[in-house]
Amino acid sequence: MAATGTALGRTDTVPCKRASIALAALLFLAACTASGTGPADAPAEAASRAAAKVTLMTFNVENLFDTVNDPGKDDKAFLPLAAKQSPQHRAACGAIEVPAWRAECLDLDWNEAVLERKLAAIGAVIRAAGAPDVIAFQEVEHAALLDRLRDDELDGLGYGAAILIEGSDLRGIDVAFLSRLPVTGEPRLHPLAFPGHAEREGDTRGILEATFRLPDGSLLTGFAVHFPAPYHPTAMREEAYAALSDLLAALPPERTAFAAGDFNTTSTEAAATGILETHARPDWHIAHEEAGCEECRGTYYYARDDNWSFLDMILVRPGRGGDATWGLRPDSAHVANPLDAQRTRAGTPLSFDPATGAGVSDHWPLVVTLETTQKQ
Numbered sequence: 001m002a003a004t005g006t007a008l009g010r011t012d013t014v015p016c017k018r019a020s021i022a023l024a025a026l027l028f029l030a031a032c033t034a035s036g037t038g039p040a041d042a043p044a045e046a047a048s049r050a051a052a053k054v055t056l057m058t059f060n061v062e063n064l065f066d067t068v069n070d071p072g073k074d075d076k077a078f079l080p081l082a083a084k085q086s087p088q089h090r091a092a093c094g095a096i097e098v099p100a101w102r103a104e105c106l107d108l109d110w111n112e113a114v115l116e117r118k119l120a121a122i123g124a125v126i127r128a129a130g131a132p133d134v135i136a137f138q139e140v141e142h143a144a145l146l147d148r149l150r151d152d153e154l155d156g157l158g159y160g161a162a163i164l165i166e167g168s169d170l171r172g173i174d175v176a177f178l179s180r181l182p183v184t185g186e187p188r189l190h191p192l193a194f195p196g197h198a199e200r201e202g203d204t205r206g207i208l209e210a211t212f213r214l215p216d217g218s219l220l221t222g223f224a225v226h227f228p229a230p231y232h233p234t235a236m237r238e239e240a241y242a243a244l245s246d247l248l249a250a251l252p253p254e255r256t257a258f259a260a261g262d263f264n265t266t267s268t269e270a271a272a273t274g275i276l277e278t279h280a281r282p283d284w285h286i287a288h289e290e291a292g293c294e295e296c297r298g299t300y301y302y303a304r305d306d307n308w309s310f311l312d313m314i315l316v317r318p319g320r321g322g323d324a325t326w327g328l329r330p331d332s333a334h335v336a337n338p339l340d341a342q343r344t345r346a347g348t349p350l351s352f353d354p355a356t357g358a359g360v361s362d363h364w365p366l367v368v369t370l371e372t373t374q375k376q
Contacts, residue, residue: 052215052216052371052372053329053369053370053371053372054133054134054181054214054215054220054326054369054370054371055130055132055133055134055367055368055369055370056132056133056134056135056136056222056258056260056314056367056368056369056370057126057129057132057134057135057136057260057336057365057366057367058135058136058138058260058261058262058312058313058314058365058366059122059125059126059135059136059137059138059312059361059363059365060137060138060139060226060261060262060311060312060361060362060363060365061122061137061138061139061140061360061361061363062139062351062352062360062361062362062363063078063139063173063352064118064119064122064137064139064140064141064145065078065110065115065141065145065172066078066115066141066142066144066145067079067080067110067111067112067115069083070141070142070172073141073170073171073172074170074171074172075141075171075172076089076092076093076105077093077101077104077105077108077110078108078110078141079110080109080110080111080112081107081108081109081111084105084106090106092105093105093106094106108354109354109355110354114354114357117352117354117357118352118354119145119148119149119152119153120153121341121352121357121359121360122149122153122360122361123149123152123153123154124153124339124341124360125336125339125342125360125365126153126154127153127154127157128336128338128339129336129338129365129367130367131154131157131158131159131180132367133179133180133181134177134178134179134180134181134212134220134222135177135178135179136175136176136177136222136224136225136260136261137175137176137177137178137224138173138175138205138224138225138226138261138262139173139226139262140164140173140174140175140176141172141173141174142164142166142174143161143162143163143164143176144162145162146162146164146176146178147161147162149178150162150178154178157180158180159178159179159180160178160179160180160182160183162176162177162178163176163177163178163179163183163187163208163210164176164177164208165187165188165189165206165208167189167191167205167206168191168201168202168206169202169203169204169205170202170203171203173205173226174205174208175205175206175207175208175224175225175226175261176208176224177208177210177222177224179210179212181212181213181214181220182212182213183210183211183212183213184211184212184213184219185211187208187209187210188208188209188210189206189207189208189209190206190207190208190209190243190247191206192204192205192206192207192239192240192243193239194228194235194236194239195239196235197232197233197235197236200228200232200236203228203229203232204227204228204232204236204240205225205226207223207224207225207240207243207244207247208223208224208225209221209222209223209247210222210224214256214326216372218256218319218326219255219256220255220256220257220258220319220326220370221251221255221256221257221258222257222258222259222260223244223247223248223257223258223259223260223261224259224260224261225240225244225259225260225261225262225263226261226262226264227240227241227261227262227263227264227265228240228264229264230264230266230269234269234273234275237263237264237265237269237275238275238278238279241275241279241280242279244259245279245282245283248283248284248317249283253320254319254320255317255319256316256317256318256319256326256327256370257316257317257319258314258315258316258317258370259284259313259314259315260313260314260315260366261312261313262311262312262363263311263312263313264311265309265310265311265313266302266307266309266311267298267307267308267309267310268305268307268309280315283315283317284315284316284317285315285316285317285318285327285328286313286315287313287314287315287316287328287333287366287368288310288313288314288333288366288368290328290333291328291329291330291331291332291333291368291369292330292331292332292333292334293333293334293335293366296310296333296334296335297335298310298311298335299311299312299335299349299363299364299365299366300312300349300362300363300364301348301349303348310366311363312363312364312365312366313366314333314366314368316328316368316370325372325373326370326371326372327370327371327373328368328369328370328371329368329369329370329371332367332368332369332371333366333367333368334366334367334368335364335365335366335367336364336365336366336367337349337364337365339360341358341359341360342359342360342361342364349361349362349363349364350362
């Protein structure tokens, strides 16, 4: 369209003998010639500017299971009540030491209607957050669940097939991506090893790596993570951070990269050990600290200690090549909790209640925007 505007403004092609051409029109055409653009170029310019940003979300959806027993995985709590009546099932549940988990295993009726309400709640949060371009999920049992979420609750938003590679977590929960950006190359799951804590490895997840193509054609590599829970030793999370750093170091130095997920690093642990200073900040920019989330309390609330933590984080390594640099957009980081269904009366995250359909997850999602800065 710019070429058309320029051609119209060429004075050697305008039939100047026609005295009926108004002076105002000539001035308008001259302005188009000087700028190289005309009125038809405005939408293209606006689209170009809009394409120079990408939104990222991390979302721990808390126990997104299907309703079918998965052999080899400990998903027996998330079955319809009718499938929980055998002596074998009840005996297995009775061996669970934590009373709340034992009751869940015995009495939770996780049926298709409940699952549909859970998926609808998750979809409502994602839509309310503006349908981020790339979402890193935690606590998802199967890719088919995210494909169902995409087809039913996120229909029309342009998300591709779910990216999930089955890991070895004993419960069967995995990390995953949904993306509206094209995927390039083959995603990979990097298992984590924990020397000295091999007996705990069954309660951990690997790091999922996938690479996406940004609107300007450059690449964005993402790592979806779900680090060992806080009741595991700090050393296990330190080993997970170290593994993430090794994966980042293996990328081309100009590559834009992010890590998103449930890092399970409490505010208490961070203050006492300096784990973020040692293992995150040397390699990454921490979005909620550097992109305008100063007033955010956290994504997870420990009622026992009356304490907030950013268990959920997005870490960004800006790209350093090409004609533009991708990095954090100032003031873009925010906790995505606008829906009443996400909050208790006290203003804390509200877990999904299968009996009533209230709530969504015990974690709030975090969202941040990447944008380009042109080199001078």
